[in-house]
Structure formats: structure tokens, C-alpha cells
Amino acid sequence: MEFSPYDPNLHRDPYPVYRELREKHPAFHNEGLDFYVLSRYPDVAAALRLPETFVSGKGLAVGLPAREAGSESVPLLNVLDGDEHHSLRRFVREGFSPRSIAILEPLIRNVARELIDDLCQQDVPDLVRHFSNPLPTIVISELLGVPITDRERIKDWSNAIMRFDPTTPGNIDPRAGVGPAFELAEYFGAVIEERRVEPRDDLISRLLQRRMAGRQLTKAELVGFGFLLLIGGHETTTNLISNTVILLDDHPSERRRLIDDPALIGNAVEEFLRFDAPVQGLARTTSRAVSIHGRTIPAESKVLLLFASANRDDRFVDEPDRFDVGRKSTAHLSFGLGSHFCLGAALARLEARIAFEELLKHIPDYRLTQRPVQRVKSGPIRGAVRLPIDLGRVASG
Numbered sequence: 001m002e003f004s005p006y007d008p009n010l011h012r013d014p015y016p017v018y019r020e021l022r023e024k025h026p027a028f029h030n031e032g033l034d035f036y037v038l039s040r041y042p043d044v045a046a047a048l049r050l051p052e053t054f055v056s057g058k059g060l061a062v063g064l065p066a067r068e069a070g071s072e073s074v075p076l077l078n079v080l081d082g083d084e085h086h087s088l089r090r091f092v093r094e095g096f097s098p099r100s101i102a103i104l105e106p107l108i109r110n111v112a113r114e115l116i117d118d119l120c121q122q123d124v125p126d127l128v129r130h131f132s133n134p135l136p137t138i139v140i141s142e143l144l145g146v147p148i149t150d151r152e153r154i155k156d157w158s159n160a161i162m163r164f165d166p167t168t169p170g171n172i173d174p175r176a177g178v179g180p181a182f183e184l185a186e187y188f189g190a191v192i193e194e195r196r197v198e199p200r201d202d203l204i205s206r207l208l209q210r211r212m213a214g215r216q217l218t219k220a221e222l223v224g225f226g227f228l229l230l231i232g233g234h235e236t237t238t239n240l241i242s243n244t245v246i247l248l249d250d251h252p253s254e255r256r257r258l259i260d261d262p263a264l265i266g267n268a269v270e271e272f273l274r275f276d277a278p279v280q281g282l283a284r285t286t287s288r289a290v291s292i293h294g295r296t297i298p299a300e301s302k303v304l305l306l307f308a309s310a311n312r313d314d315r316f317v318d319e320p321d322r323f324d325v326g327r328k329s330t331a332h333l334s335f336g337l338g339s340h341f342c343l344g345a346a347l348a349r350l351e352a353r354i355a356f357e358e359l360l361k362h363i364p365d366y367r368l369t370q371r372p373v374q375r376v377k378s379g380p381i382r383g384a385v386r387l388p389i390d391l392g393r394v395a396s397g
């Protein structure tokens with residue numbers, strides 16, 4: 001069997017391939033790009049719970065030369081390990097708890113409603129361009145305090161970074177994906193300097209002023225964190241919304257359940273995440289040899305942890321390929337697990353709930369008009385490039 005997350009054919013429907021991996025090759029090795037793949041729920045969860053053995057610091061993508069731990073000019077929370085990771089995470093996590101995030105509900109709802117109004121005015125309404133793409137960028141820009149007028153630039157940088165594919169000819173140089181990252185970091189550095197001179201009521205200004213255990217965040221740490229939020233908060237949430245718009249088009253009876261009982265939507269978000277994860281998987285590097293399923297994965301190997309496959313494992317849920325918005329399960333791995341568990345999970349959940357409360361209230365009968373859907377070309381991300389729709393009946397109010 002062949003498997004690479006960069007295979008363009010995979011993006012149409014990766015789930016039968018994941019099933020084959022789970023059933024026949026639970027510790028698959030891609031010889032060409034030299035990485036291993038874990039695809040069963042218990043294995044992926046166990047690896048995420050062992051961050052000393054499966055380390056993040058040497059990069060989260062497969063097919064790239066190993067990065068030197070700590071080689072970036074700015075420290076990024078998601079590729080720090082051990083104490084360094086723990087101490088930075090403690091510093092920045094305040095403000096991301098479900099309770100702190102809940103106060104954003106009116107802002108998010110207003111943005112969602114305005115975007116739906118705008119979507120309904122379009123000659124060719126596109127759910128990605130007019131809704132799922134701008135919503136998270138506007139929300140995270142507001143939260144951080146970066147000017148809303150810069151959001152197109154941020155979106156372009158974010159797309160270039162997340163969709164970087166090392167197997168495309170010309171992309172072999174790992175620095176190719178770093179160019180836009182560098183520009184985004186530079187941009188963010190300038191915003192920080194502005195807030196230092198003139199603080200406002202935003203996350204950047206609050207982080208600049210925060211003191212903990214006698215120290216403050218360095219400028220490099222702040223740049224790295226802002227950078228990560230702009231990237232992490234954008235493509236992921238956009239594609240959670242896009243993937244769900246497709247799922248509800250494919251499953252009219254599940255859509256009907258949500259229209260008839262909007263109180264179900266909060267719980268259903270967990271099923272949206274489980275069934276078609278926006279981040280399909282991320283890699284770790286082994287710090288020692290690991291024996292698994294009769295195979296020895298040597299030290300210093302790249303191991304891809306397939307969250308999206310784990311979520312469809314019948315070792316984890318019954319009837320995993322059935323999309324059921326009433327399913328009670330939050331133990332999916334779409335936000336990861338353990339020490340690196342997604343810091344923005346509460347925000348993403350809130351944005352998705354509000355997005356579908358508003359979409360299903362205002363355009364309950366929408367239909368996608370372009371099949372097959374054009375998928376985002378990216379190793380880790382599963383999503384849609386565009387989703388033209390027929391609005392159907394538009395309900396105001």
C-alpha cells in the first residue's frame with residue numbers, strides 16, 4: 001500500500017485509505033519520504049500522552065528535513081517541549097478558557113449575521129469566500145487587536161503557510177514556506193510596538209503588561225504567540241465550518257434535526273469535529289526507539305499521528321462512519337490531546353456553534369451547486385477552496 005498526506009487523490013475521500021491503514025498497516029512506513037504513520041485511536045492517543053518520547057520540537061510536518069529544536073527566531077508554543085512549553089503555555093493560556101471566551105458571543109454573532117447578510121446580496125454566493133473564511137479572521141483579529149483592514153493580507157499569509165507542500169517541485173527548499181511566515185511575524189512585530197506605545201483593550205496589550213513569576217513575555221515570545229493565533233485560529237476554524245456545510249448538504253435528515261432543534265447544535269459541533277477533522281494529523285519525532293505492532297520505529301523518526309483516522313476507529317466509537325448529530329462523544333482527537341491540546345478549542349467551538357445557529361436560521365435550505373467540491377491542497381488540513389451555493393429560502397430576523 002502507498003500512503004502520503006500530500007497525495008492529491010487522498011483529499012477526495014481519505015477515509016477508506018485510513019481504514020486500510022488501521023486494519024492492515026497500523027504502523028505504516030513511507031519509505032520515500034521516510035516517516036511512520038499511526039492511525040488507530042489507542043495508538044494516536046497514547047503517543048499524544050507521551051510527549052517526552054514523541055516530541056514536538058523537531059517539527060510537526062512529515063517530508064521536511066528535521067528542524068533543529070529551537071531554530072526559529074521566535075519561539076512557537078506548538079513546537080516547544082518540556083518545561084519551556086509548560087512555562088510559556090501557563091503565561092498565555094489565561095483568556096482562552098470557555099468562561100473567558102463566552103463573553104465574545106455577541107461579537108461573534110454580530111459578525112456572523114453581517115456576513116450572512118452580505119452573502120445573501122452576492123450574485124454568486126460562495127460560503128467559503130463570504131462566510132467561513134472571513135468569520136474566524138475577523139474574530140481573531142478583534143481579539144488580538146490587529147487592524148481589521150489588514151485581514152486580506154493575514155489571510156494570504158496564513159493560506160501560504162498552511163498549504164505549503166514539500167512534495168511540489170520547487171518547494172523542496174523548506175525555507176519556501178518560511179517566507180510568508182517571516183513576513184507575518186514581521187507584520188505582527190510592528191503591531192506589538194504600536195501597542196507598547198499606546199495600549200488598548202486587546203489581548204496584545206494585556207499580554208504586554210502581564211507579569212508572572214517575576215518576568216514578562218519577551219517580544220520574540222509575543223510575536224510567536226500572535227503568529228500562532230493568527231494561523232491556528234484561521235484555516236482550522238474556516239475548514240471546520242466549510243466541512244460541516246458539505247456534511248449537512250450530504251445528510252439532509254441530520255440537517256433537519258438541527259433546524260428543528262437548534263439546541264442540539266452545541267453538541268453536534270463535537271460530531272462535526274469528529275467526523276471530518278480540519279487538522280487530519282500532525283507529526284512528532286521519536287526521542288528513542290519505539291516497538292509497536294511488531295515493528296521498531298527507530299529514534300529520531302518522524303511519526304504522523306492521524307487524528308482523523310483515530311476519530312473513525314471502531315475501537316473508539318460504534319458505527320464510526322455514521323454521521324449522527326445526536327452522538328454523545330467529546331473524546332475525539334481533532335484538537336489533539338495532552339500537553340499541546342488546542343488552546344483555542346473553546347473559541348473554535350463557540351464560533352462553530354454560532355455559525356450554524358445563524359446559517360441554519362437564515363438559509364436553512366441552502367444547496368451546494370458545485371460537485372465534486374474542490375479540496376484544499378495541504379498535508380495536514382482538510383477543507384474546501386470554494387463552496388458556491390444556491391441560497392434557497394432566505395429567512396430574515
Ligand code: HEM
Binds near residue numbers: 140240
Ligand atoms: C476547529 C478549529 C481548530 C482545530 C481543529 C485546531 C486543532 C489543533 C490541534 C490538533 C492542536 C494540537 C497540536 C499538536 O498536538 O501538535 C492545536 C493546538 C493549538 N491551537 Fe488549535 N485548532 C483550532 C482552532 C484554534 C483557534 C481558534 C486557536 C486560537 C485562537 C488555536 C490555537 C492553538 C494553539 C495556540 C495551539 C498550540 C497549543 C500548544 O502547543 O500548547 N486553535 N490546535
